Amino acid sequence: MAVTSSALRGLVVALLLLAVASPLPAQETCTTSLYDAVTATDELAQLKTVIDLAGLKETFSDKSLKITVLAPNNTGFENLVSVLTSMNLTLEDTISPNNKAASILLYHGIPSPVFAKDLQNGATVSTLLGNGYNLTVNTTSGVKFVTPVNSASVVTADIKVCDSVVHIIDTVLLPAALSEIPNYVTPAAPAPQPAECTTSLYDAVSATKEFEKLKTVIDAAGLKETFSDKSLKITVLGPNNKAFDDLLAILSSMNLTLADTITPNNKAASILLYHGIPTPVLSTDLTNGTTVSTLLGADYKLTVDTTAGVKFVTPVNSASVLTADVKVCDSVVHIIDAVLLPGQLTDIPNYIPATPTASAPAPSRGVQEESVGNKLSSSMTVGFIGSAAAFIFALA
CATH class of the missing domain: 2.30.180.10 (FAS1 domain)
Structure with missing residues (x-):
């Protein structure tokens, strides 16, 4: 039976995801950032594009992060684009001028690494967006994250990326109606620390x-x-x-x-x-x-x-x-x-x-x-x- 190139590519992606999801020996030094992992996964190609447009590449390139990322797959972003089109909007409209896209992405981050088995039905979890923008967990049928306006199911769970965890989901989660999503404010650069005094x-x-x-x-x-x-x-x-x-x-x-x-x-x-x-x-x-x-x-x-x-x-x-x-x-x-x-x-x-x-x-x-x-x-x-x-x- 002939194997098509698309089927072969799908098989390779599945094997890669399985390999990443398998338990690995502890690494002394993290060599793969969350941004690296997203970039290497075809299923997250549109997520990478939005991370770049929203100016969060550096944030997700930090190899010291210890968080959970709910990563919408390509289908999730295609569905969002359809919703925006019905409102005469494009994905770029969520970037300029107030970069609501960055706020949406932060809503997909949980401040600590959490595996699917640790999620309890009905529990609420904080997000990196802060200010009371939480998610509700529903485990009655698989694992689902629920917001005030929509929900997303976990397609692939527990992908370890150094000290972080990624769950691939099928929908872009929205913390509120588009007009009510908070604008993103770029964090101020940390004040330079004075050099340690070496001469008394x-x-x-x-x-x-x-x-x-x-x-x-x-x-x-x-x-x-x-x-x-x-x-x-x-x-x-x-x-x-x-x-x-x-x-x-x-x-x-x-x-x-x-x-x-x-x-x-x-x-x-x-x-x-x-x-x-x-x-x-x-x-x-x-x-x-x-x-x-x-x-x-x-x-x-x-x-x-x-x-x-x-x-x-x-x-x-x-x-x-x-x-x-x-x-x-x-x-x-x-x-x-x-x-x-x-x-x-x-x-x-x-x-x-x-x-x-x-x-x-x-x-x-x-x-x-x-x-x-x-x-x-x-x-x-x-x-x-x-x-x-x-x-x-x-x-x-």
Whole structure:
């Protein structure tokens, strides 16, 4: 008996569908999207065309989807076209201008993979169209999905496509009369996610030759952990090496060393906090004559002078910005030419680190900002300060 080409093609399609419907070993990586599966199935040729026209190719190409698709076959779309023709409409009229076709297609998606055996008579299932656009299940004779205006029977059930399931149906399901089908609104593109910060302020200081002495003081003052926090969003005024040389000369004239600012009261840590502004501030955002808060506390501010470049002024000295606006993730660094002092050395508040059980005590003339105090190292001990004092003599 001669076999016609159409019969042979039908046999091949049937075998392909049977193969897809058969249980397969779990795949570690999905290699076939729902769009791929629809494209490879002759019986769903018109469904593919409508997916393309409605602009949902990318949606159904997502291989991570875990949904159920009720896929109308070619006959289902031919019947829809006949209905549209009787209304003097074409399939294209469901696309422009309001893309109701996309809403109709979303009505054919169930948010989770559901096999035919799991469907119960009379149950309602949600759809990807949302907003109360549900389907009612009827299993009195096969499996049928019922809408407020029509219904569709499952022709081929339980076709696995990676983590999704496809049921081929014989009718295009309509959530309402054509005029009442909601317009499709293209989802807004997701906001770009900021790149993960890979460089802390401490990393940036460590990598900058001009900050060798700043790094040494950060280590000696016990603030390495604080400036290693990659979530910080602050401004750091970073004194260069020459700035610390100048400070050493001042201390030497007072018969002091930099180590004397560490032991016993760690005024060096307070001085370092005076070089931090609680928010990232670019030089272009600074206005002449304004005051800015510091991480040392509410009473310890800096005055901005922009009459010749950018300068930060304290009650006892000032520093000019040599290099501005160095971005370190969400923070900003300005390299300055002097170590800023919030007061005479004897008036600088002692630094007491925060502990896990108590907030950091207030400095002698102000209140440290709690958010910063909680970030400060709580592991400093008398023994550490003693070793740090010895370490800091290398600067003198």
